[in-house]
Amino acid sequence: MLLKYFNFNTTTAVFKETKLNIDDVIYLVGRHSACNIKLPDENKIISNTHGIFLYKANSWYYRDISSNGSLVNNQPVQNNEQIALKKGDVITICDWIVVVKDIEETEETSQNVGESWTGEENLLVRCVGVINETRDLKTFRFVSASKSITFNYQPGQYVVLCLNIDGQEVYRSYTISSSPTRPKTLEITVKRVEGTAKQSKGLVSNWLHDNIKIGSEITISGPHGEFSCSNNPHAKLMFISAGSGITPMISMLRWAYDCAPHLDIIFVYTARTKEDLCFDREISSICQNNPNFKYVVSLTDPSVSDWTGHKGRLDRPERIQDWVPDFLERAAYLCGPDDFMKTVKNLLANLQFPIGNFYQESFSPPKPPRPVGPPKPPSETVFNNQVLFSQSQKEINCIGEETILEVAEREKIKLKNACKVGICGTCLIKKLEGEVNYKEVKTKTLTDKQKKDGLIFACVAYTVGRVVIDA
Numbered sequence: 001m002l003l004k005y006f007n008f009n010t011t012t013a014v015f016k017e018t019k020l021n022i023d024d025v026i027y028l029v030g031r032h033s034a035c036n037i038k039l040p041d042e043n044k045i046i047s048n049t050h051g052i053f054l055y056k057a058n059s060w061y062y063r064d065i066s067s068n069g070s071l072v073n074n075q076p077v078q079n080n081e082q083i084a085l086k087k088g089d090v091i092t093i094c095d096w097i098v099v100v101k102d103i104e105e106t107e108e109t110s111q112n113v114g115e116s117w118t119g120e121e122n123l124l125v126r127c128v129g130v131i132n133e134t135r136d137l138k139t140f141r142f143v144s145a146s147k148s149i150t151f152n153y154q155p156g157q158y159v160v161l162c163l164n165i166d167g168q169e170v171y172r173s174y175t176i177s178s179s180p181t182r183p184k185t186l187e188i189t190v191k192r193v194e195g196t197a198k199q200s201k202g203l204v205s206n207w208l209h210d211n212i213k214i215g216s217e218i219t220i221s222g223p224h225g226e227f228s229c230s231n232n233p234h235a236k237l238m239f240i241s242a243g244s245g246i247t248p249m250i251s252m253l254r255w256a257y258d259c260a261p262h263l264d265i266i267f268v269y270t271a272r273t274k275e276d277l278c279f280d281r282e283i284s285s286i287c288q289n290n291p292n293f294k295y296v297v298s299l300t301d302p303s304v305s306d307w308t309g310h311k312g313r314l315d316r317p318e319r320i321q322d323w324v325p326d327f328l329e330r331a332a333y334l335c336g337p338d339d340f341m342k343t344v345k346n347l348l349a350n351l352q353f354p355i356g357n358f359y360q361e362s363f364s365p366p367k368p369p370r371p372v373g374p375p376k377p378p379s380e381t382v383f384n385n386q387v388l389f390s391q392s393q394k395e396i397n398c399i400g401e402e403t404i405l406e407v408a409e410r411e412k413i414k415l416k417n418a419c420k421v422g423i424c425g426t427c428l429i430k431k432l433e434g435e436v437n438y439k440e441v442k443t444k445t446l447t448d449k450q451k452k453d454g455l456i457f458a459c460v461a462y463t464v465g466r467v468v469i470d471a
Helices: 107-113 200-211 243-259 280-289 317-323 338-350 404-410 448-452
Strands: 002-007 016-019 026-030 051-056 059-064 070-072 075-077 082-084 090-093 096-102 115-117 123-132 137-144 149-151 158-165 168-175 186-191 217-224 236-242 264-271 293-299 331-335 358-361 385-389 394-398 428-437 455-457 462-469
Touching: 026 243, 059 070, 137 200, 158 186, 158 200, 168 186, 168 200, 168 243, 186 200, 186 243, 236 243, 243 264, 243 280, 243 293, 243 331, 243 338, 264 280, 280 293, 293 317, 317 338, 331 338, 338 358, 385 404, 394 404, 404 462
Parallel strands: 115 149, 236 264, 236 331, 264 293, 331 358, 385 462
Antiparallel strands: 002 016, 002 096, 026 051, 051 059, 059 082, 070 075, 070 090, 090 096, 123 137, 123 217, 137 186, 158 168, 158 217, 385 394, 428 455, 428 462
């Protein structure tokens, strides 16, 4: 794409031209010296990084990320709104006019860019890199195995892996740790779980560590999830993570460094020892190169002696007040082990943190309260509901506190599933008869077509009376 731009408020307009190459994908425009398209502005009305030109899905777009706004063809552009561009479009940035002089569309460039992977369809990918991040964390880097693909997703989202382990089809969700601004590869960072790969808790993670090599091929679907800062208009953020919960945070930090360097970010990361710090050198470098980003690290192992930084868990008011003094002014993104997230969320709530600015990522399934008291023996349990699996003609008695997936697993009936929280869509299955409810569990929104087709989320759908499932 060829851009022509000039300042209309000068006595003699000096026209400049810049050609944007689709291979670079992202171009920054603003008054900062690091911008690809620098617009001098003595009055400092133009933001350091005012906007972004980006190429995806075979099209060029302009996105405003400033506080003062932009115009496209004299129409205001909302903050973070993406506008598709065509030849002749005019972008107004304060006193500067940027004209789209030409957009080249050739068969050759389309082949070089490839298709954009944006839907939830299955995709065969090939491993092209395995990186040992720490003693128990590995990053696996993938490209499309069968055709040229650019990976289009929101930083913080996740994919579902479909694997064959010992003859069994297994699905698991993993956060994408790479950034969508580097779209030709996709990465996940996986923690090895103590014990053997045969133990269910670490079945898939340990299998990946032991079996995925350069050249290995697997199937993924996605992207999934709404845990992302990319569309949040909040200018001040704090990322709080522990352990492998760093994976969505590094994706969002990488994205912010490439696309939103104006954001004010404090990155809080707790780990057991220095050897357990993942991406530490990269995060430090990013924060050193952008004064708007700050990195706060705390080690939690009390036996650590050769460490002069913060120590201890984020479990006391004075720690969050010390590490992030203006935390009440920020939007919070939290990810880590369940106990860690529960502790931090309670801590913030006790400090009157506005819940509307709180975002949390977790793959642990939310469950409604179970009946209080000791469990009844099977002979005394009243099974007042039924699930009929039409293909196998198995009709199973069940209780209203069991999900359809739980009923199926109890009876060794195989249903696809991954996240078990009703958001990835892997467990979508057709309901032929009957009613289900989700007991206030927040699920991914079904499309009108999916609703018309009778699809339900088996992992969080509870039976109401008798239900017939197409399985």
